[in-house]
Amino acid sequence: MNLKRVVNSGFLGLVVFLLFQACTSGPKSDTGHEHDMVMHDKVMKAPMDHGVEKAICVLQSTEGNSVSGSITFTKTDSGMLVKGEVSGLTPGKHGFHIHEFGDLTAPDGTSAGGHFNPGGHDHGAPHGEMRHVGDLGNLEANADGIATYEVTYLGMMMEGPESILGRGIIVHADEDDLVSQPTGAAGARVAMGVIGVAKSE
Numbered sequence: 001m002n003l004k005r006v007v008n009s010g011f012l013g014l015v016v017f018l019l020f021q022a023c024t025s026g027p028k029s030d031t032g033h034e035h036d037m038v039m040h041d042k043v044m045k046a047p048m049d050h051g052v053e054k055a056i057c058v059l060q061s062t063e064g065n066s067v068s069g070s071i072t073f074t075k076t077d078s079g080m081l082v083k084g085e086v087s088g089l090t091p092g093k094h095g096f097h098i099h100e101f102g103d104l105t106a107p108d109g110t111s112a113g114g115h116f117n118p119g120g121h122d123h124g125a126p127h128g129e130m131r132h133v134g135d136l137g138n139l140e141a142n143a144d145g146i147a148t149y150e151v152t153y154l155g156m157m158m159e160g161p162e163s164i165l166g167r168g169i170i171v172h173a174d175e176d177d178l179v180s181q182p183t184g185a186a187g188a189r190v191a192m193g194v195i196g197v198a199k200s201e
């Protein structure tokens, strides 16, 4: 089949044919090469799947606030379970996100950067079609200022370029409206923390 085409298109075709022959050695086809690469890739990634199983973020107050709490991230069969309790909040909803940097040097939490967004998407709701990996929605504090959170996420990773390990967590003063760009208009930062490796049970 290839040979027929080469004959029909004359000299140029012959040159292309010869180049093609030079680029492939022996009976192995291009498809064979691709397959080898995919297999190799799988072999290299496999050991990382048994890496970190659990992570934890201990929250500390930003300047002028008295918010505390901790959030755990646990790999489960149905996704990443994000669970925790935060206290010292004003009653109501508070924007809650994974931010790009685990840098808590700024007293107001701004050193944590923007929302963790490795995919370059728009800000959105926790289970929205378009969202940042870091969009965890809102914590909702009761009359005592205590919020509990328990949500399972698909596609949240602890390895590779989208890993949440070492990233920051920020709790905001105001509610995340889930639509305003790029932050959900959640206001000042009242608590911050870094997601670190935890001992798995």
Ligand code: CU
Pocket: 095, 096, 097, 098, 099, 115, 170, 171, 172, 186
């Ligand atoms: Cu935030």
Ligand code: ZN
Pocket: 097, 115, 122, 123, 124, 131, 132, 134, 135, 182, 183, 184
């Ligand atoms: Zn976001």
